[in-house]
Amino acid sequence: MAEVILKHIKKVYPNNESKKKKKGEPEKKKSNLLITEEGVVAVQDFNLEIKDKEFIVLVGPSGCGKSTTLRMVAGLESISGGDLMIDGKKVNDVEPKDRDIAMVFQNYALYPHMTVRGNMEYPLKLQKKDPAEIKQKVEEAAEILGITQYLERKPKALSGGQRQRVAIGRAIVREPKVLLMDEPLSNLDAKLRNQMRAEILKLRQRINATFIYVTHDQTEAMTLGDRIVIMKDGVVLQIGTPQELFDHPVDTFVAGFIGMPQMNMFDAELKEEGGKYTAKLEDVEIPISEEKQERLRKNKVKSQPITLGIRPEHITLAKENETHLTGTIGVSEMMGSAVHLHADAYGKDTIMIIQTMNLTAEEQKNIAIGNKINFMFNGNMVHLFATDGANLEV
Template identity: 70%
Template structure:
């Protein structure tokens, strides 16, 4: 079993040089918490990863995702909490004894070795039998479709081919856990798409647990069985890609997941005759029964809220009482849909309108007026102060 459990994991980077703050000196701003011990890079990280599960840690730069991965690998000391791999406490176990492999962002291949030698290197360190080494190298090369490159050196390979070699070197050891730290970030868009598909195929062919780090939400959504969204060293939400897309726990998750980004508005949640409705710029949309029930169960009160609506959930038709009026700033033809940038409600709104719904793709010119509304079933309501989703408050 390659089950991985992280319990209350914490990482503190000690202050390098304790400095006394001079009188009148302004405070240095940082999103990470500063304690007496140092900078708190990861705090109260709890995650139970099942055997053979593909977990993706995602978040903006500096959120602590790579630090967490490096603690699992043993490349960073754990400041607090417990790490278990396969039921064994690993806090003080050397990296080489954790039965893990890691794929780095920059490939980290030996330039003077051939592809075959690079892949075989970790097995030679284990003093494995040559016949067994050759068999494993050939098998890994076949899985990754790099058999024809085995006698080339890294400089003769493309970026995508080098990354396959790096993955081959990692899987040839048949590790319990395979760690990947932004392995596709150095590739161009086309190669990234291709390698994502290859990784999905790979996880079906090898029996290991994957922990994958990325800042790219597309990678997270397409690769992960579950994704862990982080911000400032703290987990914001854990769930399947569909769960975090449909039911973001807070404003940060809602804005981070989804492309183009969700639209946000200052709105009002009103309660009239026992029914919740959202009022935005004079337009009023009554929420459907499912949302009514969740809001009532959570005891949501009428109050100012942040309304979130994804671009694809804004619609051009509706009752006059629910219509919001704006002006088209930019119209982008994307083939199957038109992306409209609209000035409305005091902010920039992005709409995605399928071309099948338009009589003419040139219907919206710059400066033309537009009226739209939103699907109440697809609206997301966030507390203006706590930033939490009013429907999904923790009990």
């Protein structure tokens, strides 16, 4: 059993303002991190209860505090405020080695002077385990990861993917309660990344550990995580399953971050008349499903200008005689089963994914660069955001 609980976790880097002022350069604002009297707040009020064997992914753009959070769990960064509990015990001030965690680093962080075997043995040797047991555990882990034939090699004789396997091997031989991964795949090429992603999923079935995984890649987050924590500027924006984040993003940032290609956003108008909501994009009325109407009513949403979001997958082609929106095709990317269109509509580059299966031959012919295209949104799938970005349904 190893739940990890983060209660009001906070990280503040003390201010070095006085130092910077001496240099006399006007400081450029690099991020929107909160700056208080204490210093720069890299992570503010992080609350999360991670269940035993859960796979949590922390995701967000660079500088959002996700790595800092992970490093606080690891014990590589001190915790400025709040409680970190592993397995019911408060571990804020416990040495990293005594937290029963292991970590996989982005740059592998292998011991360059030791062989693969040496690397994997090292943590066990430090625990003064029996040599026969060490040998057995290392070979088991090597077997799982398919690196048995490289055991006697040095890291420099291995490829990036193999090195990362060794790093994972070194982490799992200890049978840690919590396995931390800090962007483990970002140094690998795309093909290898896909392959390793699948292997991490398989690995998860085989070992009894709670996973905390940091990435900036939304695909990794969606495919790996039981739950995803999405962060920005040191603040947790939303915590939920991949499906929840995809279907009900709390704001335009989450909506744009999750999902590939990105959600399309339009400026629109929301009208409320006697408890009935309608959205208008230019002069075209966009239907809103009854389910969504209900939620808007519950939130007592008033008529207001809104940002209307629609995912590329949820745009359908429309006939001339139906209510429809219009755009001009700028780019057409044929993917085989689907065609990705970039259309210029209402001043926005609108991306739509059209399944080729449902297209008539004539329609297919009409999808050509420069042509007009008529399309409509699936009323069940539109997202309604206030102009400040917050989701009106949540």
